[in-house]
Amino acid sequence: MSNSEQRISTETALRLLIKQQRRQILRRVGDAPGATTVDQLIRHPEGTDSQQPEESGSVERRDLELHHVxxxxxxxxxxxxxxxxxxxxxxxxEFQDVLSLLEAIDDHREDASPSP
Structure with missing residues (x-):
């Protein structure tokens, strides 16, 4: 298998999913039929993780981290x-492989939630 055909490793994909903001980006890009704009990512940062405390702090800091990190x-x-x-x-x-892993994690989290 050549380097161009190698798939992303599970370890790398998991490292990408550590940060809430990256998970939100992946969900938004996954929901878009084609390209999305950075402005749309900034205006709609919410995602499945939105009930958790914001990791990044201020809006300005989140925007800087989005663009530069x-x-x-x-x-x-x-x-x-x-x-x-x-x-x-x-x-x-590699988008679909990482998104599939994120969806599996989300599904597991939902399955593990206690029933009311």
Whole structure:
């Protein structure tokens, strides 16, 4: 198998999913039929994790982290394509594998919730 055909490792995918903001980005990009804009990611940061305390602090800090930390990390792992000049984000080669892992984690969390 060549490097271009290798799939993302489970360990790498799990490291990408550690941060709440990256999980939210993946959910938003997954919900978009094509590319989404960074502005849409900023305006709608909520996700399944939104009931948890915000890890990042202020809105300005979250925006900086989005542009300079989270989007570049996901791009470096070939999960998204981030065009800073155009302000767009779209799925990349490893997106579906990481999103599938996130969905499995979410499903497990729902299954583990106590019944009312």
């Amino acid at each position: 989270h989007l570049p990390i996901l791009q470096d792992a070939n999960v998204i394509e981030y065009d800073a000049n155009q302000g767009t984000v779209r799925r990349s080669r």
